[in-house]
Amino acid sequence: VSSSNLLRRNVRILLIGDPGVGKTSLILSLVSEEFPEEVPSKAEEITIPADVTPEHVPTNIVDYSALEQSEENLIEELQKAHVVCVVYSVDDENSLDRISSYWLPFIREHNQGENRKPVVLVGNKIDLVDYSTIDHVLTIMEDFNEIESCVECSAKTLHNISEMFYYAQKAVLHPTAPLYIMEEQD
Numbered sequence: 001v002s003s004s005n006l007l008r009r010n011v012r013i014l015l016i017g018d019p020g021v022g023k024t025s026l027i028l029s030l031v032s033e034e035f036p037e038e039v040p041s042k043a044e045e046i047t048i049p050a051d052v053t054p055e056h057v058p059t060n061i062v063d064y065s066a067l068e069q070s071e072e073n074l075i076e077e078l079q080k081a082h083v084v085c086v087v088y089s090v091d092d093e094n095s096l097d098r099i100s101s102y103w104l105p106f107i108r109e110h111n112q113g114e115n116r117k118p119v120v121l122v123g124n125k126i127d128l129v130d131y132s133t134i135d136h137v138l139t140i141m142e143d144f145n146e147i148e149s150c151v152e153c154s155a156k157t158l159h160n161i162s163e164m165f166y167y168a169q170k171a172v173l174h175p176t177a178p179l180y181i182m183e184e185q186d
């Protein structure tokens with residue numbers, strides 16, 4: 001556990017993932033506690049005051065939109081973030097495949113410094129399906145030990161929305177022991 005995380009007095013959360021998986025909807029659903037039927041391509045950066053977050057730490061939530069941002073800009077945001085929520089849509093297998101083929105390698109590649117940036121995997125639109133993607137996600141977690149937790153949720157029904165942001169805060173403030181210790185024992 002890094003001491004810098006224990007002392008951290010704010011948390012910066014970045015949401016990334018393929019177009020259309022629901023990043024902007026997740027942020028706006030959290031803030032307004034209802035599903036926005038129409039969303040802009042990118043939400044404004046929001047700050048949640050300490051007293052209304054579960055860990056009592058002011059929390060910034062940052063959206064990403066490929067339409068509005070260059071890759072350079074995304075890399076800057078990645079480097080500023082303390083935790084990255086990588087979002088896929090549970091009804092779109094391609095968006096889940098892209099987590100391990102594109103997004104997680106991209107985060108590793110652009111992560112300055114020695115520590116891996118904690119990641120929360122977020123499967124949105126669970127209201128659309130009657131299955132779970134968790135088995136697939138567990139196999140991804142075996143290969144990427146920076147994944148601190150995973151959650152299936154719905155911006156539409158608000159299912160697990162506050163939990164998702166809580167897991168992101170927790171990944172920064174109370175990270176679990178690194179899994180590579182287990183790997184070394186193999």
Ligand code: GTP
Pocket residue numbers: 018019020021022023024025026036037039040041042064065066124125126127128153154155156157
């Ligand atoms: P980009 O701006 O293209 O990166 O997309 P995004 O990831 O921000 O997705 P956005 O929030 O714009 O949502 C894309 C579409 O999915 C919209 O039509 C949303 O209404 C819809 N959507 C988002 N979340 C949910 C959900 O939980 N359930 C359902 N059924 N639809 C959703």
